[in-house]
Amino acid sequence: MRNIITTTFVxxxxxxxxxGGPKEDTAGGFKHGGWTYHYWDKAMGxxxxxxxxxxxxxxxxxxxxxxxxxxxxxxxxDSEVAVPFNATKKYVVSHKDMKLDWQNxxxxxxDVVGRIRELKKMSGPDLLVHGSGNLIQTLLENGLIDxxxxxxxxxxxxxxxxxxxxxxxxxxxxxxxxxxxSTGVIIGTYEPAGELKTGTIGE
Numbered sequence: 001m002r003n004i005i006t007t008t009f010v011x012x013x014x015x016x017x018x019x020g021g022p023k024e025d026t027a028g029g030f031k032h033g034g035w036t037y038h039y040w041d042k043a044m045g046x047x048x049x050x051x052x053x054x055x056x057x058x059x060x061x062x063x064x065x066x067x068x069x070x071x072x073x074x075x076x077x078d079s080e081v082a083v084p085f086n087a088t089k090k091y092v093v094s095h096k097d098m099k100l101d102w103q104n105x106x107x108x109x110x111d112v113v114g115r116i117r118e119l120k121k122m123s124g125p126d127l128l129v130h131g132s133g134n135l136i137q138t139l140l141e142n143g144l145i146d147x148x149x150x151x152x153x154x155x156x157x158x159x160x161x162x163x164x165x166x167x168x169x170x171x172x173x174x175x176x177x178x179x180x181x182s183t184g185v186i187i188g189t190y191e192p193a194g195e196l197k198t199g200t201i202g203e
Contacts, residue, residue, distance in 0.1 A: 001120055003146035004059060006129040006136055007051065008163050009036050010152055015160035016133055019153075024067060025161075032157040039153055039183040047179065047187060049080050051149075055125035058085070059108075059116070061132030062094040068130075069102040091119060091127070093135050113142050120144070133161050141169055147191050148173070154184040170196040 009019040018024040018033030025033065060068065068085065075082040090105040092098070093112055100107060108115045116139070119127060129135060139145045150163070174193040180186050 002122070002124055003126045004116075004120060004129060004139060004144055005126055005147045005149065006132075006139070006145055007149040008131070008136065008151065010150060010163050011035060011155050011157050011160075012152065013156045013158070014162045014164060015157050016131070016163045017157075017160040020067075025063065027161070028159065030160050032160070035155050035157060036153055039155075039181070039185050041182045041185075043179070043181045044151075044183075044185060044187070051128070052080050052084050056084070056128045057089040057091065057125055059091045059093065059119070059127040059129050059132075059135070061135035062092060062098060063134075064131035065090070065092045065100075065102070065105070069100075069105075073102060089124075093132075093138075112138065113144075116142075116144055133163070133165075136163065137165055137168070140164075140171075143169075143171075143192070145192070147176075147189060150188050150190065152186045152188070172196050 008016050010016050017030050018026070019036040020034060021037075022031075022033040072082050072085045086103065088104065090100075090102060091108050092100060092105055093108045093116070095109060095112065097109065098107065108119070129139070136145075172193040172195065173190040175188055176191050177189040178186065
């Protein structure tokens, strides 16, 4: 069985909306797109290059797929990402039919959770999820995430789409690795650690 591994950029107040640019996702009147721009350093680039150097396939939500498909096939820079992204298999989760123009793309629709469980059981490389907020909510709700890379940037934006949205299932997570960039970005890697355990401090 292969793993589902998510990589998410979030603000200190938990927002994951439009990290890459002002026009990336303006839903809800979001005006702060591109909040990651001033924080990238060599260490962060090296970490991302390490992810790209491993065998993987992509599991993406519809909106993230549209953003990626509009950029990566003709990207003139970032070849360490563009080359593997363009070459690998891409599974696109959508509750409605859609045309997929990016090479090696396959639609996952209908019984989405059942199909994702089938994909996990298939032989092949791990499935990487980038962005894809709605998809991540589905994966969290059904216990389908094996590892989460959460990149926390030292900014707050107020309102916006959050990684752990209202209604997220209570659970425990184990921090298995952490790194900090020169710009203050904390890259934490978490794995599921069972049910949430509560108690009373002092007893």
